[in-house]
Amino acid sequence: MEDVQITKNIRKSILDMMYTSRSSHIGSCFSIVEILYTLYFRILKIRGTQFDLVVDDKFILSKAHGSVALYATLGERGFFDKKKLEEYYVDGGSLPGHLDMKSASGIECSGGSLGHGLSIGIGMAIANQKSNVYVLLGDGECNEGSVWEAVMLASHLQLANLTAIIDYNKLQGFGETNEVINQKNLHERWSAFGWNAIEVNGHNVDELEKELKRPSDKPKAIIAHTIKGKGVSFMENKLEWHYKSPNKDEYLLARSELEGAL
Amino acid sequence: MRKTFIESLIKEARQNPNIFLITPDLGFSVLEPFAEEFPDRFLNVGIAEQNAVGVATGLALSGKIVYVYSIIPFVTMRCFEQVRIDVAYMNTKVRLVGVGAGFSYGSAGATHHAIEDIAVMRALPNMTVCCPGDPLEVKGIVQESVTYQGPMYIRLAKSGEPQIHPDDTEIQIGKSVVVHEGDQFAILTTSNMLDVGYKVAQVFRRQGVKCSLISFHTLKPFDHLKVAELIDSELPIITLEEHNIIGGLGSIVAEQIAESGRGVKFKRIAIPDQYSHFVGSQAYIREKFGLSESQIVETIQSFIGF
Numbered sequence: 001m002e003d004v005q006i007t008k009n010i011r012k013s014i015l016d017m018m019y020t021s022r023s024s025h026i027g028s029c030f031s032i033v034e035i036l037y038t039l040y041f042r043i044l045k046i047r048g049t050q051f052d053l054v055v056d057d058k059f060i061l062s063k064a065h066g067s068v069a070l071y072a073t074l075g076e077r078g079f080f081d082k083k084k085l086e087e088y089y090v091d092g093g094s095l096p097g098h099l100d101m102k103s104a105s106g107i108e109c110s111g112g113s114l115g116h117g118l119s120i121g122i123g124m125a126i127a128n129q130k131s132n133v134y135v136l137l138g139d140g141e142c143n144e145g146s147v148w149e150a151v152m153l154a155s156h157l158q159l160a161n162l163t164a165i166i167d168y169n170k171l172q173g174f175g176e177t178n179e180v181i182n183q184k185n186l187h188e189r190w191s192a193f194g195w196n197a198i199e200v201n202g203h204n205v206d207e208l209e210k211e212l213k214r215p216s217d218k219p220k221a222i223i224a225h226t227i228k229g230k231g232v233s234f235m236e237n238k239l240e241w242h243y244k245s246p247n248k249d250e251y252l253l254a255r256s257e258l259e260g261a262l
Numbered sequence: 263m264r265k266t267f268i269e270s271l272i273k274e275a276r277q278n279p280n281i282f283l284i285t286p287d288l289g290f291s292v293l294e295p296f297a298e299e300f301p302d303r304f305l306n307v308g309i310a311e312q313n314a315v316g317v318a319t320g321l322a323l324s325g326k327i328v329y330v331y332s333i334i335p336f337v338t339m340r341c342f343e344q345v346r347i348d349v350a351y352m353n354t355k356v357r358l359v360g361v362g363a364g365f366s367y368g369s370a371g372a373t374h375h376a377i378e379d380i381a382v383m384r385a386l387p388n389m390t391v392c393c394p395g396d397p398l399e400v401k402g403i404v405q406e407s408v409t410y411q412g413p414m415y416i417r418l419a420k421s422g423e424p425q426i427h428p429d430d431t432e433i434q435i436g437k438s439v440v441v442h443e444g445d446q447f448a449i450l451t452t453s454n455m456l457d458v459g460y461k462v463a464q465v466f467r468r469q470g471v472k473c474s475l476i477s478f479h480t481l482k483p484f485d486h487l488k489v490a491e492l493i494d495s496e497l498p499i500i501t502l503e504e505h506n507i508i509g510g511l512g513s514i515v516a517e518q519i520a521e522s523g524r525g526v527k528f529k530r531i532a533i534p535d536q537y538s539h540f541v542g543s544q545a546y547i548r549e550k551f552g553l554s555e556s557q558i559v560e561t562i563q564s565f566i567g568f
């Protein structure tokens with residue numbers, strides 16, 4: 001049950017950071033907790049000792065507005081002291097709302113403008129043939145044309161060491177993903193472009209691990225079905241939690257839900 | 263400013279059926295009233311800024327007046343070639359409306375800061391560049407934008423900016439607005455620095471130092487006549503903007519002073535040519551770059567030599 005405890009800790013850190021900073025994107029963070037857990041605790045090759053860790057593989061959080069989930073995961077994994085999480089978003093802090101690769105150990109790439117990560121991942125995959133490169137994208141982010149430029153090139157280059165994970169939570173910035181632009185056939189799209197596309201439950205860490213480890217001779221797309229706001233019932237599947245931060249009552253309620261979760 | 267923008271646009275859209283609004287998936291809790299009142303003239307094209315500007319151009323080439331709304335870096339730079347060719351070169355009636363001037367999105371980080379937008383937009387032939395500094399300027403610019411020819415970029419701050427000008431102030435694209443007349447030096451502001459400039463001027467005026475304060479809500483076409491007057495009066499000139507020191511208001515004024523051949527005392531106050539890796543609110547980051555009210559007062563004091 002280690003995974004349940006750790007993912008719970010990550011969610012609690014996210015909640016605390018969002019509550020104290022009054023910043024946005026809590027829903028976007030909750031939807032990727034299991035994906036980040038699986039990557040950082042089961043998939044990525046990480047060496048070194050606590051607070052001095054080096055990742056031999058590469059990970060890019062292309063939906064960089066989910067930064068807080070990454071900070072919480074890196075803290076949990078021992079990249080830095082979890083006290084650093086208090087430096088999120090505050091005056092004189094060190095962790096900004098969107099990713100700055102200079103801000104903390106373990107962050108490979110800056111970001112915050114959507115549609116950049118997969119291209120950068122291709123460059124890394126070419127330069128680091130012995131490593132695996134993982135890029136986590138939002139489903140709304142897949143509206144960006146640049147994503148599809150990268151999708152085409154990666155399969156053309158047969159980059160078997162590149163994996164895209166799509167956080168398919170069916171919500172984006174100003175509506176439901178499939179109502180803004182219908183992409184219900186996400187799986188067919190990525191396969192048609194020459195990727196090995198696989199659909200998984202993005203909150204099931206064993207399933208995620210199994211599919212992330214599955215050998216592939218071409219780039220792999222893990223379409224992870226997720227719930228935006230996962231873990232706090234009143235935040236789940238609600239667009240407003242892309243923007244809102246919890247008030248005190250909401251915070252306490254969310255906290256007790258997370259505590260209770262097992 | 264966001265609310266003023268959308269309220270003004272709705273008013274205009276009731277009069278003019280050609281007004282169209284496009285968003286690349288932004289504007290939650292801002293754009294809904296427009297979308298509800300004019301569902302056929304509103305389109306969320308998804309998170310795809312290049313496509314947004316292209317689609318806007320197609321509509322504009324078919325007689326529409328199209329507003330594209332997003333956060334500044336995304337609506338100007340994420341789609342820059344579409345802006346250059348489709349909007350500027352083809353001289354279409356597209357209005358790029360960006361929110362988040364300067365460090366408005368302070369803690370969000372550098373990807374969301376808007377520090378180069380004025381420079382790149384100014385460099386485009388045909389492009390009109392408007393940087394309103396208070397809600398009244400926003401209202402006036404939106405009103406005039408409906409009939410104004412050619413493409414426009416409108417740089418908005420975020421929300422909660424105070425009104426500086428009296429209600430009956432006339433706002434006209436291309437014409438600066440004098441807030442205070444003075445005979446000791448002149449502070450020229452643009453965009454969200456109007457508010458800061460106003461407070462700075464108050465500090466001096468309380469001390470009996472008569473400085474003038476002028477708001478340049480349009481940087482292109484620029485009110486060169488006003489600056490020429492200042493040069494003629496030989497007043498020291500200080501420019502104030504929340505933008506890279508390269509390419510904004512300070513650059514425009516510097517060019518004019520240089521070409522005038524008159525050695526007017528001149529100082530640019532702006533963001534030094536670097537990205538912010540600071541974490542903190544707009545006020546915090548401003549302070550890191552010497553742009554807080556008290557720092558600006560000090561800078562001016564030592565520049566003028568009080």
Ligand SMILES: Cc1ncc(C[n+]2csc(CCOP(=O)(O)OP(=O)(O)O)c2C)c(N)n1
Nearest residue numbers: 028112113114138139140141171172173287
């Ligand atoms: C290029 C660009 N355009 C717009 C935005 C503003 N924005 C931030 S998050 C977001 C929605 C993202 O939706 P999705 O990719 O589905 O991620 P989710 O938050 O749903 O997990 C938008 C439009 C941005 N950051 N970058």
